[in-house]
Amino acid sequence: MNVYDSLKIVSILQECGYRVVDVPEKACLFVLNTCHVRKKATEKVFSDLGRLRLLKTGHLAPKIIVTGCVAQALGVEVQRRAPWVDIVIGPQALHKIPLLLEDLEQKRPCLCLEGSAAEKFKKSFHAPLPEGRVTAFLAIQEGCDYFCSYCVVPHTRGREFSRPIESILEEAHAFIQQGVKEITLIGQNVNAYCGMDATGAMCDFGTLLRRVAPLPGILRVRYTTSHPRHINESLLHAHATLPQLAPFIHLPAQAGSDPILKAMNRPYTRADYLMAIDKLRTVRPDIAFSSDFIVGFPGETEEDFQETLSLVKSVTYAQAYAFKYSPRPGTPAASLPDQVPESAKEERLARLLDILRKQQQDFNRQSVGKVVSVLFEKPGRHSGEITGRTLHFQSVIIKAPQSVIGSCLPVRIIELLPYSLRGEYTPSTA
Ligand code: 5AD
Ligand code: SF4
Helix, strand or coil, X not given: CHHHHHHHHHHHHHHCCCCCCCCHHHCCEEEEEECCCCHHHHHHHHHHHHHHHHHHCCCXXXXXXXXXXXHHHHHHHHHHHCXXXXXXXXXXXXXXHHHHHHCCCCCCCEXXXXXXXXXXXXXXXXCCCCCCCCEEEEECEECCCCCCCCCCHHHHCCCCEECCHHHHHHHHHHHXXXXXXXXXXXXXXXXXXXXXXXXXXXEEHHHHHHHHCCCCCCXXXXXXXXXXXXXXXXXXXXXXXXXXXXXXXXXCXXXXXXXXXXXXXXXXXXXXXHHHHHHHHHHCCCCEEXXXXXXXXXXXXHHHHHHHHHHHHHHCCCEEEEEECCXXXXXXXXXXXXXXXXXXXXXXXXXXXXXXXHHHHHHHHCCXXXXXXXXXXXXXXXXXXXXXXXXXXXXXXXXXXXXHCCCEEEEEEEEECCCCEEEECCHHHC
């Protein structure tokens, strides 16, 4: 979501006459788009601000804007700890940046935390993408109504808001005109989408997918992040019937033990999660999964953690992320008794990551020797190489001419790399 918002910020500022520069020393304005989800991300903001203070005294005396979830949650603290920041603005108020910059002479420092996702989506226009992009994020929904006990997102991004279908389709068309072939629909709770169509009827996520997937020019549609609670018939039907819908889902489980899921305020059991996985596999047997896990949630015992490991083993993920629980100010879990010691969190994280790494390798190994469809996305690190992705979101490096960028072509996978694959493209395999 921050990547998407950052592109919007760039385009809002370009409208005001700014342009992106390549080194910090040339900048007359900095925008820090921040993340508050774990402590480490928040601390990084304050250390970046310390570095920016030095530039502030240079001849360009750049203006500094802080936005994103740290701005929303800790706006006053940012101003207190970094009085050299000019504007602190919440993630739902981005469209107000031009006005605030204009008024800066009279109103500095400025703190603007009011705004709603509805207003933001109404006011913000379609950002031009950087040259040559063939994939794009498209926000369809923002905010979250779930209040998992560890999570700051409902406090910073606010309640769920779903964009009307027509406005989503308009943005999709703008992307297609710029050469985009793959759209990833994004939202904090993307499959909880419930938006209005042109007739005023409310539509669910499956219905939205049926509108977006067949748009001419679109080769692939993905979505993230989905909630296990919203794997309903409409979504299953979309996976069973839409050829453009990639058979790969990021479906965060967070934990595998029922008491921990309950303490996390996740509204499903381990059995519900496994049933959602089963239903998706039934309608789309080649579907692959990714997930998020939190280890060391307050009260998590070794037995609870074993339940997470056994869930991972029974699902077998194509890839997944795992994090140590990070107590966040203002969330109920932060004041729970039985906080798990850092050393136990670290040890569990290492064990979980080890299994996830092996599962990713095993999953990728199955592709070696096969011919798979790859969307060629961008030049690789070495000259003559292009990187792309399979339907299952595996990264593939291939020697190929630049002209293939934007095409979806069959590629023979010839080698397993640590986190990616090497492929061979010969026009004859096409
Ligand atoms: N500590 C650790 N991980 C967290 N996440 C969210 N809040 C926390 C926290 N307090 C993780 C969840 C979520 C992902 C985006 O970040 O796994 O799915
Ligand atoms: Fe946070 Fe996701 Fe839970 Fe919402 S559903 S509170 S965004 S972890």
